[in-house]
Amino acid sequence: MAARGFLVAALLLSCLAVTCYGVTFSSLQRTLLVTASPTPGQVLEAKEEPKITVTWSLNQTFPAGIDSTYKTVKVKLCYAPISQVDRAWRKTVDNLVKDKTCQFKVVAKPYSPSNNSFTWTLEREVPSATYFVRAYAYNSEDVAAGYGQTTDAQKTTNLFEVQAISGRHASLDIASVCFSAFSVLSLGGFFFMEKQKARVSK
Amino acid sequence: PTPKDTDMELPNAATNSGDKKFALPVDSENKATEFRIYSAAAPHMRAFHLSWVSFFACFVSTFAAPPLLPIIRDNLNLTSTDIGNAGIAAVTGAVFARITMGTACDLFGPRLASAALILLTAPAVFCSAMANSPVSFLLVRFFTGFSLATFVSTQFWMSSMFSAPVVGTANGVAGGWGNLGGGATQLIMPLVFSLIRDIGVTKFTAWRIAFSIPALFQTLSAFAIFFLGQDLPDGNYSRLQKSGDKHKDNFKQVLYHAVTNYRGWILALTYGYCFGVELTVDNIIAQYFYDRFNVSLHTAGIIAASFGLANLFSRPGGGLLSDVVAKKFGMRGRLWTLWIVQMLGGLFCILLGKVGSLGVSVAVMLIFSVFVQAACGLTFGVVPFVSRRSLGVISGMTGGGGNVGAVLTQVIFFRGSRYSAETGITLMGVMIICCTLPLLFIFFPQWGGLFCGPSSKGITEEEYYMSEWNSTEKDKGFHKASLKFAHNSRSERGKKVDSALTPSNETPPTHV
Numbered sequence: 001m002a003a004r005g006f007l008v009a010a011l012l013l014s015c016l017a018v019t020c021y022g023v024t025f026s027s028l029q030r031t032l033l034v035t036a037s038p039t040p041g042q043v044l045e046a047k048e049e050p051k052i053t054v055t056w057s058l059n060q061t062f063p064a065g066i067d068s069t070y071k072t073v074k075v076k077l078c079y080a081p082i083s084q085v086d087r088a089w090r091k092t093v094d095n096l097v098k099d100k101t102c103q104f105k106v107v108a109k110p111y112s113p114s115n116n117s118f119t120w121t122l123e124r125e126v127p128s129a130t131y132f133v134r135a136y137a138y139n140s141e142d143v144a145a146g147y148g149q150t151t152d153a154q155k156t157t158n159l160f161e162v163q164a165i166s167g168r169h170a171s172l173d174i175a176s177v178c179f180s181a182f183s184v185l186s187l188g189g190f191f192f193m194e195k196q197k198a199r200v201s202k
Numbered sequence: 203p204t205p206k207d208t209d210m211e212l213p214n215a216a217t218n219s220g221d222k223k224f225a226l227p228v229d230s231e232n233k234a235t236e237f238r239i240y241s242a243a244a245p246h247m248r249a250f251h252l253s254w255v256s257f258f259a260c261f262v263s264t265f266a267a268p269p270l271l272p273i274i275r276d277n278l279n280l281t282s283t284d285i286g287n288a289g290i291a292a293v294t295g296a297v298f299a300r301i302t303m304g305t306a307c308d309l310f311g312p313r314l315a316s317a318a319l320i321l322l323t324a325p326a327v328f329c330s331a332m333a334n335s336p337v338s339f340l341l342v343r344f345f346t347g348f349s350l351a352t353f354v355s356t357q358f359w360m361s362s363m364f365s366a367p368v369v370g371t372a373n374g375v376a377g378g379w380g381n382l383g384g385g386a387t388q389l390i391m392p393l394v395f396s397l398i399r400d401i402g403v404t405k406f407t408a409w410r411i412a413f414s415i416p417a418l419f420q421t422l423s424a425f426a427i428f429f430l431g432q433d434l435p436d437g438n439y440s441r442l443q444k445s446g447d448k449h450k451d452n453f454k455q456v457l458y459h460a461v462t463n464y465r466g467w468i469l470a471l472t473y474g475y476c477f478g479v480e481l482t483v484d485n486i487i488a489q490y491f492y493d494r495f496n497v498s499l500h501t502a503g504i505i506a507a508s509f510g511l512a513n514l515f516s517r518p519g520g521g522l523l524s525d526v527v528a529k530k531f532g533m534r535g536r537l538w539t540l541w542i543v544q545m546l547g548g549l550f551c552i553l554l555g556k557v558g559s560l561g562v563s564v565a566v567m568l569i570f571s572v573f574v575q576a577a578c579g580l581t582f583g584v585v586p587f588v589s590r591r592s593l594g595v596i597s598g599m600t601g602g603g604g605n606v607g608a609v610l611t612q613v614i615f616f617r618g619s620r621y622s623a624e625t626g627i628t629l630m631g632v633m634i635i636c637c638t639l640p641l642l643f644i645f646f647p648q649w650g651g652l653f654c655g656p657s658s659k660g661i662t663e664e665e666y667y668m669s670e671w672n673s674t675e676k677d678k679g680f681h682k683a684s685l686k687f688a689h690n691s692r693s694e695r696g697k698k699v700d701s702a703l704t705p706s707n708e709t710p711p712t713h714v
Contacts, residue, residue, distance in 0.1 A: 085281070086281035086282045086283055087275075087281055087282060088282055088493075089272070089275070098496075124404050125404055125405050125406060127276035127277065127279065128279050129279070164276075164277070164406070165404070165406055166277075166334055166406070167277050167404065167405075167406025167407040167409070167410055168331075168332060168334060168407075168410065169407060172331050172332070172407070172410055172411065173331070173332050175328075175331075175414075176328040176329050176331045176332055177328075177329075179324075179325075179328045179414075179417065179418075179421070180324065180325030180328045180329060181325075182421075183321045183322075183324040183325055183328075183421050183424075184321065184322065184325065186321060186425070187317070187318055187321040187322065187424075190314070190317060190318075190321075190428050191314070191318075194314065194438075194440050195440070197438075197440065198440040198443075
């Protein structure tokens with residue numbers, strides 16, 4: 001009786017721990033096969049608003065029923081290690097709640113084992129970096145239960161680059177230069193006026 | 203009645219050109235003896251408002267980038283090292299700019315010197331909109347940071363307009379309300395950015411447009427200073443120099459008398475460990491709370507802003523405290539209070555690195571901010587008395603020392619991953635305590651130091667300030683302003699000592 005009570009408590013506690021601290025990435029199995037349209041090393045120009053087609057399906061080599069808990073799939077654009085170097089705001093952390101590897105949502109769809117595909121228009125505000133695509137499968141409590149990605153486990157193959165917009169505009173640049181020149185010239189004007197005032201008062 | 207009392211109670215300086223009427227009571231140098239914060243009367247209070255607003259604008263510009271870094275770092279592909287270097291660059295430029303500014307104030311007057319600096323650094327803020335790489339980002343932050351030298355012109359201007367009994371308060375409020383810009387910008391820039399974004403501008407362009415606000419504000423403040431401001435209660439340097447009322451001083455002599463005054467060097471070091479620490483914390487505190495306590499970036503920004511916003515009352519409080527203590531205990535009181543407050547600031551800094559819970563940490567941070575900022579105000583209650591001839595360069599050296607402290611603490615404790623942020627903060631507290639000890643060595647022969655009373659040789663204020671002029675210069679009468687100042691500074695003897703001395707007139711005593 002006491003043992004059963006203890007077991008129930010332990011189970012509840014572990015569930016609580018999981019929902020509080022989030023599941024870890026290393027505990028997930030790579031049950032999905034994901035492909036994306038960019039070829040390895042391709043550079044996508046954000047200003048052209050390129051389209052990326054992502055397809056995902058269940059990896060049939062896993063035992064049947066592994067996807068019984070899967071309810072939704074979220075596909076995300078993730079930073080490759082080379083773009084995470086010396087950038088703590090993009091750090092990979094095992095605890096998925098704190099993980100910052102995948103910061104851009106491509107799509108969220110209900111789960112189905114095959115025939116999944118989505119064409120995404122790259123957002124203009126995606127920064128310049130090297131990326132891969134990852135899909136997470138979530139259960140009904142919205143806790144990650146499985147994943148798949150376009151690259152290998154070390155995240156070194158099949159990566160593509162995005163070249164972001166600079167955000168600069170010719171009109172902004174011209175305005176900046178004009179105002180700068182105005183500041184410096186008005187200073188010259190001040191010195192001239194000051195000399196004149198001194199001359200007059202004498 | 204002692205000469206001190208009669209000088210201060212004369213509303214219109216009858217000893218000077220009697221046509222001048224001032225809204226505030228003045229002393230024999232026409233410096234205001236009262237500080238009325240709600241007034242904008244020319245020239246004293248108007249100079250106050252012009253100087254704190256322009257200094258505030260420069261602070262907003264210099265620290266405009268940190269709150270927008272999450273967007274800028276993605277746009278310009280910055281690494282943590284790039285960001286750290288740019289932060290150090292932002293405070294490095296002002297080290298030498300502040301010393302140069304001090305010299306410029308001594309020679310050209312604070313009005314032209316500050317207007318010139320503000321207009322010359324405004325292009326860096328305007329051109330921030332064109333930054334497209336880590337290098338260009340570092341360069342704009344470096345050149346924008348030069349504008350923090352307006353601090354020196356602010357303090358110099360206040361020291362020229364306000365008399366000894368209120369100079370600490372005037373300097374403290376002007377400096378504190380200017381420093382407020384470092385906190386206000388953490389709220390202003392994200393707000394401007396989101397307004398521009400709401401119009402529909404993409405974020406990589408919106409942050410660039412947002413920089414035009416601090417740039418325009420800065421430029422406008424320079425115009426206001428030029429057209430509405432005045433160097434001295436009696437007029438502007440250029441007119442006074444032409445009419446012979448003020449001579450154009452010798453640059454080499456001004457520099458020599460500043461550099462050979464050891465008190466200036468000690469204050470430069472200690473200021474690095476109140477103001478310098480304040481600048482460092484402005485740069486690192488948001489990240490510290492974000493990383494250690496996992497608050498949102500928005501919350502971290504608000505906490506960071508509150509550190510800077512404490513300047514609204516803490517630095518002015520320091521200046522006021524300096525003046526209040528001086529009434530009874532004179533310069534010795536000012537020095538003791540500065541030492542105690544800055545030491546306590548160091549203790550709270552050590553504590554800040556050690557507390558592990560969010561609520562307590564924020565509370566300790568706020569207490570720490572009050573002590574450290576009050577120490578800044580207290581420092582500039584002492585600076586106006588170190589030298590009269592070279593007031594500008596001494597102010598510049600002290601101000602520059604503040605920035606050196608900021609560079610040193612960031613390079614030693616907050617760069618790379620040698621120390622965790624909390625260890626860095628604790629060690630910085632230890633360094634504050636060590637670098638505040640030199641205050642014990644400051645000694646004014648006419649007033650004393652922390653452990654000694656005034657020199658037994660009976661050296662007077664006049665002798666101390668006259669030692670900055672040689673006999674040729676005295677023959678030409680260049681020393682007259684210093685003489686007036688020396689006389690007015692007798693209040694620094696404190697109440698107990700003053701009543702024991704017999705009143706003397708303006709000629710220096712013959713004995714040594």
